[in-house]
Amino acid sequence: MRVTAYVIHTRPFQEGKVMLDLFSFEMGLLRGVYRLPKKGIRVLPSPFVRYDVELKGRSELKTISLIEPLHKPIRIEGIHLYASLYIHELLSRLITSAIPIADLFTLYEWLLQSVEKSVPVAPLLRRFEVGLFQELGMPIDMAYTGSGEDVLASQMYRFDFKLGLRPFLGDKPKQLPVMFVEGRVAIGYMAGEWSNKDVLLMSKELHRKWLDYLLSGKKIEARKLLPNAPYNDDRLYGVPRFSVKKGDV
Incomplete structure (x- = not known):
């Protein structure tokens, strides 16, 4: 089997061998064992390089018989490097092995091209996370309320993972939601308005909680490598509340 792939994780396996997690265009996540060259400089396959890879074997753990770079490594430093390692961990832990996910692979390459240009990190991560949730079959839906009604821009809603958006009428709910969200922020989220600071602030908290849910805590x-300031803004009944701030309209 021959695939086009990126190395997203490397770890020692046996003497002279390493185990590689590969994110491939053709088959999604693949794991294989690669024997390092016996002669010359033993250079480990690098992240941020697109490789031509040949794998052998019928088991889930393949043998990598060939791995050749198709271009020079993309140079990524600082916070953009940490963001890329964060994405690699999400892929390694959440993607099911040997399932084609070409759209997410294309999105990953877009992410690498963007971080190489030092594009602001937060919008990139939120956009990639949205694509990841869709590929997992676990998207966050704020397009309609849980009962199928259109979201109204001026209405405040409570949001739960299982029930979605429900209008908030002012009384304290018996069971507190994940967050309170103004309709125009929810609409902006579904439109992918990552340059909107209200949408970006809400999506960071929302995705953090959603990932915790997907990974069972x-x-x-x-995450330790990325800015990790806890949400310290508007709250209602101790729950984060997100609305368009005055002057943002």
Whole structure:
């Protein structure tokens, strides 16, 4: 089997061998064992390089018989490097092995091209996370209320993962929601308005909680490398509340 892939994780396997997690165009996440060259400089396959890879074997863990770079490594530094490692961890932990996900692969390449140009990190991560949730079959739907009604820009809603958006009428709910969201912020989120600071602030908190839910509360280690200030803005009954701030309209 021959695929086009990026190395998203490397770890020692046996003497002279390493295990590679590969994110491929043709088959999504693949894992294989690669024997390092016996002669010359033993250079590990690098991240941020598109490789031509040949794999052998019928089991889930393949043998990598060939791995050749198709271009020079993309140079990524600082916060953009940490953001890329965060994305690699999400892919390694959430993507099912050997399932084609060409759209997410294309989105990943867009992400690499963007971080190489030092595009602001937060909008890139939120856009990629949205694509990841869609590929997992677990998208966040704020296009309509849980009962199928159109979202009204001026209405405040409470949001739950299972029930979606429900109008908030002012009384304290018996069970507190994940967050309170003004309709225009929810509409902006579904439109992908990542340059809108209200949408971006809400989506950061929303995606953090959604990932915790998908991973059953297990920690994402790469988060430690990224700015990790807790939400410290508007709250209602102790729950984050997101609305368009005065002057943002």
